[in-house]
Amino acid sequence: MKRKILFVINSLSIGGSEKSLVSLLSLMDLTKYSVDLLMFKKGGEFDKYIPQGINILEEPGYYQFLGQKENKKTFPIKNKITYRLCRVTTALNLRLNYKKSHRISTEQVLYKSQKVALNTLQKEYDVAIAYSQGMPTYYVADKVNAKKKIAWINCDYVNSLYDKDLDYQYYKKINEIVVVSKAIKDSIKRLRPEYEKKMNLILDIVNPDIIKKMARQETNVFSDKSVVNILTVGRLIRHYKGYDTAIKAAKLLKDNNYKFKWYVVGEGPDRKEIEELINENNIKEEFILLGKKENPYPYMKNCDLYVQPSKKEGFGLTVIEAKILKKPIVCTNFNTVNELINNEIDGLVVGQSEEMLYLGIKRYLNDINFTNKVLKELSIKQPYSSVKEIEKVYELIS
Numbered sequence: 001m002k003r004k005i006l007f008v009i010n011s012l013s014i015g016g017s018e019k020s021l022v023s024l025l026s027l028m029d030l031t032k033y034s035v036d037l038l039m040f041k042k043g044g045e046f047d048k049y050i051p052q053g054i055n056i057l058e059e060p061g062y063y064q065f066l067g068q069k070e071n072k073k074t075f076p077i078k079n080k081i082t083y084r085l086c087r088v089t090t091a092l093n094l095r096l097n098y099k100k101s102h103r104i105s106t107e108q109v110l111y112k113s114q115k116v117a118l119n120t121l122q123k124e125y126d127v128a129i130a131y132s133q134g135m136p137t138y139y140v141a142d143k144v145n146a147k148k149k150i151a152w153i154n155c156d157y158v159n160s161l162y163d164k165d166l167d168y169q170y171y172k173k174i175n176e177i178v179v180v181s182k183a184i185k186d187s188i189k190r191l192r193p194e195y196e197k198k199m200n201l202i203l204d205i206v207n208p209d210i211i212k213k214m215a216r217q218e219t220n221v222f223s224d225k226s227v228v229n230i231l232t233v234g235r236l237i238r239h240y241k242g243y244d245t246a247i248k249a250a251k252l253l254k255d256n257n258y259k260f261k262w263y264v265v266g267e268g269p270d271r272k273e274i275e276e277l278i279n280e281n282n283i284k285e286e287f288i289l290l291g292k293k294e295n296p297y298p299y300m301k302n303c304d305l306y307v308q309p310s311k312k313e314g315f316g317l318t319v320i321e322a323k324i325l326k327k328p329i330v331c332t333n334f335n336t337v338n339e340l341i342n343n344e345i346d347g348l349v350v351g352q353s354e355e356m357l358y359l360g361i362k363r364y365l366n367d368i369n370f371t372n373k374v375l376k377e378l379s380i381k382q383p384y385s386s387v388k389e390i391e392k393v394y395e396l397i398s
Contacts, residue, residue, distance in 0.1 A: 002031075002032060002033055002034040002145060003032065003033050003034070003068075003126040003127065003397065004033075004034050004036070004123070004124070004125045004126050004127075005028075005033050005034065005035045005036070005125065005126065005127050005128075005129065005397055006035075006036045006037075006038060006121075006125045006127070006128040006129065006140075006144060006146065007021065007025070007036070007037050007038070007129050007131050008037075008121075008128065008131065008136040008140050008352050009021055009037075009038075009039055009040075009042060009130075009131045009132055009136055010039070010040050010041065010132060010134075010135055011039050011041040011042070011043075011044040012039060012044035012046035012047050012049075012050070012138060012295075012382065013044035013045055013046070013094060013210065014044070014046065014152070014266075014294065015235070016185050016204065016314070016318070017131060017152070017154045017204070017314065018044065018046050018319040018370075019046065019317065020154070020180075020204040020205050020206075020317065021131050022046050022049045022051075023205040023207055023210070023387075023388065024205045024393065025037070025050060025051050025054055025242065026049075026051045026056070026117055026207075026372050027205065027387060027390040028051075028390075029293065030053040030054075031190065031395075033397070034055070034153065035053070035054050035055065036055045036056075036123075036125075037050065037054050037055065037056050037057065038055050038057045038059075038060075038121075038139075039056070039059065039135045040060065040063050040135065040139075041059065041067070042056075042176055044186075045292070046294075047293045048243055050129070053059055057131060060118050061083075061117075061119060062083050062086060062114060062117040062118060063073065065079070065080070065083040066083075066087070071098060072308055075162060078341060080115065080245065082117050083117055084114065086114055086116065087326055089113045090109075090110060090113040090114060093109050093112065093113045094106065094109055094110075094113075094323065097109045099215075102380050103161060103167070104161055104162070105134060105161040105162045105163070106161075106390075107133075107134030107135045107138075107162075108134070108162060108163055108167075110135060111135055111138040111139075112136075115142065118139065118142075118143055118145040119143070120142075120143045120144070120145065121143060121145065122145075123145070123225075124145040124146065124147075124330075125144065125145065125146040125147070126142045126146065126147050126148065126397070127146060127148045127149075127150060127397045128144040128146035128148070128149050128150070129149075129150045129152070129156075129397075130149075130150070130151040130152060130174075131152045132152055132154060133151070133152070133153050133154070133157060133160075133162065133167075133207070133331055134162070136151075137151040137167075137170055137171070137174065138170050139248075140174070141170040141171075141173040141174060142170070142173075144231050147387030148175050148176070148397070149173065149174045149175050149176075150170065150174065150175065150176045150177075150178060150396060150397075151174045151176075151178070151220065151313075152177075152178045152179075152180070152317070153177060153178070153179050153180070153184060153188070153202065154179075154180045154202065154238050154298065154312040154314045154315065155184075156183075156184065156187075156312040156314055157184060157187070157188055157191075158184075158187040158188060158190075158191050158216075158251070159187075159312055164191065164192070165374065168192070171195065171198075174194075174198070175198070176198055176199075176200055176396055177195060177198045177199045177200070178199075178200050178201075178202050178396070179199055179200070179201055179202075180201075180202065180204050180314060180315045181201075181203075181205060181315045181316075181336045181339055182201060182336075182339060183335045183339065184210045184314065184315075184336070185199055185201055185369060186310065187335070190252050193284060195352075196373040200204075200392065200396065202385040202389050202392045202393060202396075203315070203389050204317050204386065205386050205387060205389050205390065206317065206320055206324070206384060206385065206387075207385065207387050208383040208384065208385050209316050209319055211297055212324070212325070212383075213326065214295050214297045215298055216296075216298075216301075216303040217295060217297075217298060217299035218295070219298070219302070220302075221298050221299050221302050222261070222263070222302055222303070224298075226259065227259045227260050227261050228258065228259065228260040228261075228304045228305065228365060229261055229263065229302070229303045229304045229305075230260055230261070230262040230303065230304065230306075230307055230361070231262075231263050231264075231265065231299055231300060231303035231305070231306050231307070232246060232262070232263070232264050232265070232266075232306070232307050233264075233265045233266055233296050233299070233300070233306075233318045233321075234264075234265075234266045234308070234310065234318060235266050235268035236264070236266055236267055236268030236269070236270050236271045236289070237240040237266065237268050237269065237270050238270040238273050238274055238277075239288055239311060240310065240311055240312065241268075241309070241310050241311070242276050242310045242311050242332060242352065243270070243274050243277070243309070244277060245309050245332070245352060245353065245357055246262070246263050246264075246287075246307065246309040247250055247274070247277050247278055247281055247283065248354035249309070249354045249355075249357040249361065250262050250281070250283050250287045251281040251282075251283055251354075252354060252358040253286075253356070253361065253362075254282075254283055254286055254313070254356060256362075258362075258365060260286060261288060262286060262287045262288065262307075263288050263290055263299065263300065263303070264287070264289050264290060264318045265290050265291075265293045265296045265299055266290050266291075266292065267292040271289065271362065274289065274316065275289070279317075295336045296308075296318075297321070297325065300321060300322050300325045300327060301325050301327075303327060304328075304331075304357065305327070305328050305329075305330065305361065305364055305365075306318075306319075306327040306328070306329045307329070307330045307331075307357070307361065308320035308322075308329065308330070308331045308332065308334075309332050309352075309357055310332060310334045311332070311334060311352060312329075312334050313335065313336050314332070314336070315338075315340075315341075316331075316336050316337065316338055316340045319331060319337075319340045319341065319347075320340060321381075323340075323341075323346065323347070323378065323384055324378045324383045324384055326375065326378045326379060327347035327378075328347070328348075328364050328371055328374050328375065329341065329346075329347035329348065330347070330348050330350060330357065330360040330361055330364065331347060331348070331349050331350070332349070332350060332352045332356075333349050333350065333351060333352060334352075337349055345371075345374070345377055346374060346377045346378055346381065347374065348360050348363065348374070
């Protein structure tokens, strides 16, 4: 008899954990496992990559209510009243949280406000997996009947806005915690030693064959070959992803007469602030926001240099993807970088100031011997692949 497995995630919009989950699902042995997938919001860019044989559950009723303009679904009067009150409460609590000097994570506010409107799933599972911290974890802890509960942590949790004491009440109900990097595991262990016995390290699943195939889907993505084409991929979160540093480094490149275009693939809440900073530094022609791209790999394949200016990362999946596509890379020394780059061998790790980032980029542009050395190292290495991590997943759910 097949074991019944449930995965829960906010959505499959563009993002590292979302991409990793789709890869994981594509490797699941559906002759042994019956797999359900619950998303709080459908319609993400990666929905179409959900493999056949995965059973996609309906969104929880409250989220269907929030999106009823699209689905035209009718709800019982009692449910409508609950949902409307919940929507008002959520809006009020979000505003109150925004005004606090010590804010907590938006997801904690959302779940606290919406918990009453979320029904418990009737189906019982052998294993329920929350494929992210926050809402999926709270939902699996409270609203799912399962013999075993597993929660993924794929962000720099210790330095996040999550109220750790509040989260502890939910993680006590979780049997196993999966982290995606050694740095995350070590920092959580220091935060709460009692989590250590529950923690398992499973890397984000990356299949190099898929990345290479997708990278070939478009050509000529950079029209101006007379300049150095630099690329960064990541959500538009100004400080966390280091865009303020990147923009100032770009200004130094321009002031020192380098001819370049620095493209950014990604979207996010800080777009307006980032655009203002671009204008303030007079680099509108050089620093270009491309927005969301369902397939960023043709941009990676065709860029001259990949730069990751982050302050912190849960893992740093885009760096691994750039390595698979044999790109010279400059990374700031964020928390997980040593798990991704062998400094001065297959990439370059620099400090987090704009001067250090500028000097790292400049080194590639000026020192052809160093650039060729890195490219040679990348060419002889087997491409990074973590598809075997699925065996660790099987071990957890068996």
